[in-house]
Amino acid sequence: MPQRLPIVEFVALMAMLFATIAFSIDAMLPALPEIGKELSPTELNRAQLVVTSFVFGMGIGTFFTGPISDAFGRKRVLLSGSALYIFAAWFAWQTESLETMLAARALQGLGAAGPRVVALAIIRDLYAGRQMAKIMSFTMLVFSLVPAIAPSLGAVIIHYFGWRGIYAAFVIFATATGLWLAFRQTETLPRTARIPLRIFNFKNALKEVSASKMFVLSTMVQTLTFGILMAVISSTQQIYDVTFGESTYFPLWFGLTAVIASSASIVNAVLVVRLGMRYLIGIALLGQVAFSGTMALVTGFDLWPVWAYFPAFFIWTTSIFFMVGLTIGNLNALAMEPMGHIAGMAASIIGAVSTVLAVVIAAPIGLAFDGTPLPLAIGTFACSVLASLLMRRMKNLERVKHNHI
Numbered sequence: 001m002p003q004r005l006p007i008v009e010f011v012a013l014m015a016m017l018f019a020t021i022a023f024s025i026d027a028m029l030p031a032l033p034e035i036g037k038e039l040s041p042t043e044l045n046r047a048q049l050v051v052t053s054f055v056f057g058m059g060i061g062t063f064f065t066g067p068i069s070d071a072f073g074r075k076r077v078l079l080s081g082s083a084l085y086i087f088a089a090w091f092a093w094q095t096e097s098l099e100t101m102l103a104a105r106a107l108q109g110l111g112a113a114g115p116r117v118v119a120l121a122i123i124r125d126l127y128a129g130r131q132m133a134k135i136m137s138f139t140m141l142v143f144s145l146v147p148a149i150a151p152s153l154g155a156v157i158i159h160y161f162g163w164r165g166i167y168a169a170f171v172i173f174a175t176a177t178g179l180w181l182a183f184r185q186t187e188t189l190p191r192t193a194r195i196p197l198r199i200f201n202f203k204n205a206l207k208e209v210s211a212s213k214m215f216v217l218s219t220m221v222q223t224l225t226f227g228i229l230m231a232v233i234s235s236t237q238q239i240y241d242v243t244f245g246e247s248t249y250f251p252l253w254f255g256l257t258a259v260i261a262s263s264a265s266i267v268n269a270v271l272v273v274r275l276g277m278r279y280l281i282g283i284a285l286l287g288q289v290a291f292s293g294t295m296a297l298v299t300g301f302d303l304w305p306v307w308a309y310f311p312a313f314f315i316w317t318t319s320i321f322f323m324v325g326l327t328i329g330n331l332n333a334l335a336m337e338p339m340g341h342i343a344g345m346a347a348s349i350i351g352a353v354s355t356v357l358a359v360v361i362a363a364p365i366g367l368a369f370d371g372t373p374l375p376l377a378i379g380t381f382a383c384s385v386l387a388s389l390l391m392r393r394m395k396n397l398e399r400v401k402h403n404h405i
Helices: 007-026 029-039 044-072 074-094 098-126 129-143 146-161 165-184 199-211 213-243 250-261 263-275 277-300 306-367 374-404
Strands: none
Touching: 007 044, 007 098, 007 129, 007 146, 007 165, 029 044, 029 098, 029 146, 029 213, 029 250, 044 074, 044 098, 044 213, 044 306, 074 098, 074 165, 098 129, 098 306, 146 165, 146 250, 199 213, 199 306, 213 250, 213 277, 213 306, 213 374, 250 263, 250 306, 263 277, 263 306, 277 306, 277 374, 306 374
């Protein structure tokens, strides 16, 4: 059995590994206006791609990282990912063109796929059952604070060091976490437990998940939901700045949204056993259809009273983050239900597919920004309607399956 760190130190280390992703996305948001003005002055909307290119790279890496760590060990993959992340952050720090920065950000996302997937595998290696759930709860509690403080931290860094200072912060953060991991955490996957990396296993896993209607539908709904989330994250800074003139207080508003939305996990934990995963997902999506439809209609016809426009936008975007908290975890669980025997590869597939395709959805919505929240509201409404229809199809699938039984 691998040696365990003291529980407090282990939770803190795992939380910092998970936090790499949120920090890499949310700390960049206050920098987007300056990046746009310096590197893409004629097309300011393109600065949003700094967010989506990172997520795209992370999605690609998610597909491979889990199986590679099964074959070569957790620690080696995590440290290699950290090294790639640090190099890409340094490269983005030096760049003078937006295109080169986007390539560096995609590479940085590829490196961040290690913490996203392998940190969870380390927890699984060391703990099981209720003890694992307890560790995950503590880890997620610490991790949930990062989206609340990252934009404010990014704003402080920009104030003193300029927007390029954000990349220096990424280098420092990843270096500190990597050294902590290297010197304190032992390898958790013994050589005798490693699974050789074979293309044949990938092909079989892809074939099996493609044949599972439940897996496919869950992945499609998760893709749409994650696409909504990424579109909001990409667009929100510009909307706060251009539409409402709230750029100074954007980190505080975004932090408040993150804090409120974090309660969704508590609500889900309380209700999911009694109401079921499908019911909660369906209700959350229908609620978003109503919210986003109203936002699109009233914004499109310019019917907002001046005093109500900003509060309505804040409540609506907070409801989107809350909706994601009620759906993503449940959708993962639904997809994985029939895949216990290939859980590792199935998890990599759903993570990679939903992340990469979410970027394909989110990027055009973000680039359509016209000075108002209307494109975002229309895109969110369309994705929510489609996701709701897919959930209805999933419900019918379950009914047919039950009748056959």
